[in-house]
Amino acid sequence: MIAPRGTIGILGGGQLGRMLVMAAAQMGYRCVVYAPGRDCVAAEVAGDFFNREWNDAGAMAAFAQQCDVITWEFENVPVEPLQPIAERLAPHPRALETAQDRLNEKRFVEQLGGRPAPYAPVDAPSDLAAAVERIGTPGILKTRRDGYDGKGQWRIGNARDAEGFSHTGEPLVYEGFVDFAAEFSVVLVRGRDGEVRYWDSAENVHQDGILATSTLPASDAVAGQVEEARALAKQVADALDYVGVLTLEFFATASGPVFNEMAPRVHNSGHWTIEGAATSQFENHIRAICGLPLGDTATIGASVTMENVIGKDAATAHECLADSAAHLHLYGKSAARKGRKMGHVTRVHRT
Ligand code: AMP
Numbered sequence: 321m322i323a324p325r326g327t328i329g330i331l332g333g334g335q336l337g338r339m340l341v342m343a344a345a346q347m348g349y350r351c352v353v354y355a356p357g358r359d360c361v362a363a364e365v366a367g368d369f370f371n372r373e374w375n376d377a378g379a380m381a382a383f384a385q386q387c388d389v390i391t392w393e394f395e396n397v398p399v400e401p402l403q404p405i406a407e408r409l410a411p412h413p414r415a416l417e418t419a420q421d422r423l424n425e426k427r428f429v430e431q432l433g434g435r436p437a438p439y440a441p442v443d444a445p446s447d448l449a450a451a452v453e454r455i456g457t458p459g460i461l462k463t464r465r466d467g468y469d470g471k472g473q474w475r476i477g478n479a480r481d482a483e484g485f486s487h488t489g490e491p492l493v494y495e496g497f498v499d500f501a502a503e504f505s506v507v508l509v510r511g512r513d514g515e516v517r518y519w520d521s522a523e524n525v526h527q528d529g530i531l532a533t534s535t536l537p538a539s540d541a542v543a544g545q546v547e548e549a550r551a552l553a554k555q556v557a558d559a560l561d562y563v564g565v566l567t568l569e570f571f572a573t574a575s576g577p578v579f580n581e582m583a584p585r586v587h588n589s590g591h592w593t594i595e596g597a598a599t600s601q602f603e604n605h606i607r608a609i610c611g612l613p614l615g616d617t618a619t620i621g622a623s624v625t626m627e628n629v630i631g632k633d634a635a636t637a638h639e640c641l642a643d644s645a646a647h648l649h650l651y652g653k654s655a656a657r658k659g660r661k662m663g664h665v666t667r668v669h670r671t
């Protein structure tokens with residue numbers, strides 16, 4: 321167990337890190353953030369900040385020396401520089417390796433009995449025609465690595481779109497377009513002793529590939545599929561001997577839950593848990609990695625909505641507070657670029 325006053329290292333400097341630091345501070349932990357680049361909003365609330373490149377081995381070693389346990393908030397942290405500090409990491413970096421490549425991730429989940437949309441690797445221009453021929457259209461081409469919030473994705477409506485697609489040579493995966501009734505996620509926490517707890521599954525609505533809202537309770541289309549989805553998520557967590565919060569995203573379809581993707585970290589579709597659940601995803605992630613007992617994940621209230629504040633909307637976001645049920649979270653990011661997640665608003669309704 322990591323005792324309070326211990327130090328937690330966080331790899332990545334975004335809003336997920338910021339909210340992890342805030343939960344850790346509440347329990348008496350000190351956090352140190354390691355992230356390259358600018359606008360590291362997690363560093364603003366942390367005790368120390370290594371603003372260094374991932375492959376700066378000296379800085380990574382100095383960072384690790386300060387930390388009793390190290391976790392990440394960003395799933396594209398390169399795995400190689402983490403090898404020397406692997407024994408201090410929770411979850412284990414094998415979870416990163418699995419989730420960083422969409423193709424590996426789909427194969428891994430399929431081996432455990434999950435059902436992704438039909439897919440095919442596209443490594444060369446000629447592979448796309450064959451993939452479209454086999455899987456059909458419409459479909460979506462996605463980069464295997466480094467995609468997020470709908471970036472690195474191209475809709476292929478018909479065979480002509482496929483012919484016109486100019487391939488840069490980076491590895492891609494083509495997947496069939498899923499005819500879904502709704503989207504939902506399973507957010508779970510797994511402790512060091514293997515105990516697993518789930519939050520209620522929110523129904524998620526995406527716009528332009530970016531999460532717009534999460535709502536609870538979910539519709540009947542989702543509710544009937546949560547049990548099967550949870551069973552798969554637990555298998556994934558057990559197979560990785562996972563410690564912390566893990567998220568799996570699904571499409572609810574007429575033939576059951578179709579696996580979309582996994583995130584080996586706290587997730588935007590779990591932000592509602594800060595005010596909407598007895599214990600938030602952030603607190604339970606900290607509890608899990610520190611070897612503390614897990615907190616109750618029950619939903620508080622009759623309904624909860626979480627709405628993301630995207631781009632320029634941040635300038636007027638405080639207006640939501642005219643509604644006394646609203647809780648505003650702004651992440652302190654400076655540039656309100658189009659499509660950038662700037663904050664979120666959660667509303668918990670007791671009746
Ligand atoms: P992703 O980054 O892969 O989660 O994709 C972002 C969003 O795009 C998803 O949450 C869906 O709304 C949509 N999407 C992605 N892949 C598919 C698919 N194969 N079929 C239908 N919609 C998809």
